[in-house]
Amino acid sequence: MSIMHKMKSFFSSGQETSESHYDEALRSHYYKTTAKKAMETVQQTLGGMPGAKVTSVSEEHGEISLAFEKPKKALMIVTVISVRPYETAIDFNVSTDSKLGTDFGFSKKLISEAYDKLNKDLPFIGTGLYPK
Numbered sequence: 001m002s003i004m005h006k007m008k009s010f011f012s013s014g015q016e017t018s019e020s021h022y023d024e025a026l027r028s029h030y031y032k033t034t035a036k037k038a039m040e041t042v043q044q045t046l047g048g049m050p051g052a053k054v055t056s057v058s059e060e061h062g063e064i065s066l067a068f069e070k071p072k073k074a075l076m077i078v079t080v081i082s083v084r085p086y087e088t089a090i091d092f093n094v095s096t097d098s099k100l101g102t103d104f105g106f107s108k109k110l111i112s113e114a115y116d117k118l119n120k121d122l123p124f125i126g127t128g129l130y131p132k
């Protein structure tokens with residue numbers, strides 16, 4: 001990752017994961033599970049994080065919204081996508097409420113923590129398996 005990407009990441013007020021993200025830590029994660037089981041695990045695991053509260057769940061769209069109050073205010077949208085039977089992708093979009101216009105890397109750290117917790121609770125397959 002170039003120095004410009006690192007600076008952009010550090011001085012942004014949000015982060016998003018994607019299939020072919022330039023930062024390896026922010027690539028889509030794949031798990032060997034069903035979308036329904038992944039949705040349940042995300043709600044239990046991430047909803048139990050300190051300062052987190054599940055605000056909405058849309059089973060039809062595969063989205064879960066979480067609000068974080070501590071240590072910083074943030075909104076996390078988790079997208080769960082069934083790729084094949086027993087292969088599910090999970091992506092994140094995190095935006096922080098910052099008066100300075102930057103969260104100093106908090107959103108990236110939050111995504112990394114969320115993936116670490118999910119990797120322990122779900123059978124992890126890999127990242128960025130289907131780049132364009």
